[in-house]
Amino acid sequence: MNTFTNTGNIDTRSGFGAGLSELGDKNKNVVALCADLTGSLKMNDFKKKFPERFYQVGIAEANMMGIAAGMTIGGKIPFTGTFANFSTGRVYDQIRQSIAYSGKNVKLCASHAGLTLGEDGATHQILEDIGMMKMLPGMTVINPCDYNQTKAATQAIADHEGPVYLRFGRPKVPNFTAEDQKFEIGKAQILQEGNDVSIFAIGHLVWEALEAAKALQEKGIQAEVINLATIKPLDEKAVIDSAKKTNAVVTAEEHNYYGGLGESVARTLAQHHPTRQEFVATQDTFGESGKPHELLDKYGLNADAIVVKAEKLLG
Amino acid sequence: MTESQNLEPFVQQVRRDILRQVHAVNSGHPGGSLGCTEFFSVLFKEVMQYDINFKPDGENEDIFFLSNGHISPVYYSVLARCGFFDVKELNTFRKINSRLQGHPTTHEGLPGIRIASGSLGQGMSVSIGAAQTKKLNDDEHIVYSLHGDGELQEGQNWEAIMYAGSKGIDNLIATIDHNGQQIDGATKEVMPLNNIKDKFTAFDWQVIEVNDGNDLDQVRNGLRKARQLTGKGKPTVMILNTVMGNGVDYMMHTHEWHGKAPDDELLEKGLAQNPETLGDY
Missing domain, CATH: 3.40.50.970 (Thiamin diphosphate (ThDP)-binding fold, Pyr/PP domains)
Structure with a gap:
């Protein structure tokens, strides 16, 4: 945990x-x-x-x-x-x-x-x-x-x-990562290890991924949470290694599912270890006015959405 | 001999290089290249202080940016003839695996080039940036740039012109190739620029006009005057009135040769008007 x-x-x-x-x-x-x-x-x-x-x-x-x-x-x-x-x-x-x-x-x-x-x-x-x-x-x-x-x-x-x-x-x-960390470009950050599903997240969705992992834990699902802060160059080894372990991948990002992190992960896995994947991302849409948390809820970019996608994969 | 008589053989050879480069690949932009041949020749042979051992950082030397990158044939010829690279390399213009891309680029590492250009309207901003860095580095050398008149239709120029005037970028000499032509026809028909001098003046620039930008004496005097105006708190623009296709009679006073190469017969005609002086590549 x-x-x-x-x-x-x-x-x-x-x-x-x-x-x-x-x-x-x-x-x-x-x-x-x-x-x-x-x-x-x-x-x-x-x-x-x-x-x-x-x-x-x-x-x-x-x-x-x-x-x-x-x-x-x-x-x-x-x-x-x-x-x-x-x-x-x-x-x-x-x-x-x-x-x-x-x-x-x-x-x-x-x-x-x-x-x-x-x-x-x-x-x-x-x-x-x-x-x-x-x-x-x-x-x-x-x-x-x-x-x-x-x-x-x-x-x-x-x-x-x-x-x-x-x-x-x-x-x-x-704010939850170490105060005096050194950022390594192109290096994934494994925040939590797990064997059932890999959650790859970026930006504001990383905290949501950790929250989702807690909720999944309560349901007996061990999620691996990886922060892929560098989208390019992607830490392909970290992605492949995790997917080999879990054979189930959820990507989470505050971005359109066209062109985002999810596609980079999918391309990597399609080449090296084809894996079932679900996307937490906007579904080819523009946004709208509202409070940040209201928008994340409405467009399905939060811990709940990640849990639903993970369960769908493991379903 | 006068300075201009000394330079004339160089100019003539550059004209030949331009024609031969575009003819060899049946593409490229001879019109604007020929119109700016005198400008490039005076700038690189007489005015700019630079190290022939090319350093991309351009510290402690004058530097030049070509914003209207499509006139690469004149740029490449002058760089080669000044010794930045072997003139034989002009044979590779626009061919596969060449450093002489259709439009100039740093990507293939061609000596003399410090920025890619071709998509129009970006060179003024780049020149301002380089000029600012020279100030920060206490480097008193000058940044020169060249822009097409039609290129001024791109909005980014006016952001840059506003900035340079407001911030007093006084180590920058921008030149506008005012030939009145662009791809679709005369600029006054496509998108009139009207009074370029007044526009720059309104943006707080110092303006120099060169009535005949294909006259070596006038170009030289213009650039010398521009140089004297640097360091006085304002940027300087030189409006260079040129004839597109200058030196090749059938290419002059028309936009037809903006982006078209001559066939075999017309090549010979153009070369006959500009006999070999320094040796063809």
């Missing part, structure tokens, strides 16, 4: 802000760019501490991506900050040509991803960003699960040479 404890609800974007701020001290090449969302991205501390390395670009995300690409020439490590929607779909071609194809060392930091952005509704709730970003050759895609992990991931990506998409969120959610 897992022993993870929620040390207090806090938003993952604050983990990004704290990580970025510490990074500014450690690495003088780190620069930050923001498109009029400094407060929302929690970049104020970095801005205050390092005003000469903070660039306010205004509401002009395409320009921000191009400037970030240019700033790498001469050794800077730009971190761009805006909402996930404006970090990806709005600027896909700029990322594709000026950053990914050009092999630029830009860190695309995206907050307010998924449904849990809440009341602003579907115009801002991107559920396609992981798919878009993982399709880009050479792009690393990371969706950490809580404050501590987001903070650690923010620092880890500065040491990784190449473009990275770092996805995090707006709502206050449980």
Whole structure:
């Protein structure tokens, strides 16, 4: 049984802000760019501490991506900050040509991803960003699960040479991973071992997966819970090893089931160990306004949904 | 000899290289390439301070970005003729397994290229970023960029132009190739740009106009003047009035040769107008 404890609800974007701020001290090449969302991205501390390395670009995300690409020439490590929607779909071609194809060392930091952005509704709730970003050759895609992990991931990506998409969120959610962890890109985190069903989760759904595992335990089902925070490159060995053990897989993510984590897991298993799989994800739909937990309930992205899918597999 | 007479053989050879590159693969963009031949020649042979041993980071040297990447034939020819890579490699333009892709890219590691371009409208932002990094690094060298006039129809340019003016990016010299042509016809018919000078001025840029961008003296004077304007708190744009297809009579004053290669007969005609000077590749 897992022993993870929620040390207090806090938003993952604050983990990004704290990580970025510490990074500014450690690495003088780190620069930050923001498109009029400094407060929302929690970049104020970095801005205050390092005003000469903070660039306010205004509401002009395409320009921000191009400037970030240019700033790498001469050794800077730009971190761009805006909402996930404006970090990806709005600027896909700029990322594709000026950053990914050009092999630029830009860190695309995206907050307010998924449904849990809440009341602003579907115009801002991107559920396609992981798919878009993982399709880009050479792009690393990371969706950490809580404050501590987001903070650690923010620092880890500065040491990784190449473009990275770092996805995090707006709502206050449980903080349960280790405070002083080191984030390893491409390394799965086995949170709980079990033999009956593998639950692979990312982002806000990792805590839900742990909650689901508790509920399943009460029903006599031993779930293995694995945090696949790095969607690309995927820790394929961890996925295959777990699937070989359980032969039943549930993936859980705050993203469309087209293009998300679930598809990456399915592709891996189809090649190496075909396994029955259920998907906890949005079903090719846009979101809507509402409170984060209401939206997760309505769209079936919570512990209950994971339990139902696991039971269906074991049925 | 005057400076321009010294450079003329180089210009003429570059024109030949452009025609031969596009003819060999029956594709590519000769019109805009020929229109900017004088600009590239003056910039790379006389104005920019750079290390011929190419360093992607471009520290402590002037750097150049081509935003309208489709005029790669002139870029490749000038880079090769300046010694960034062997001129024989021009034979590989647009062919399989080449570093000379249809549009310039860092992906294959071609010396001289620091960003991919081709999808239009992105080079201004990239140039601003590189200029900012030079400031952070206390590197007093200049960032040069080239953009098509039709390319200004892409909205990202105006985000970038607003930014550079507002933030006073004064180590940047952007040049607009103002040939009045684009794929579908004259820019004034496709999407009129009207007064480009006024637009840049309104965004707080310093504007230089070169009346004949195919005259080496005028290009040289324009770039020298632009260089003098750097470091004064504002970005500089040079509006270069050029003739698309310059130097090859049947390609001039029309958009027809924007993205079309000459056949065997027209190649010979174009080459006859620009006799070999420095040796064909």
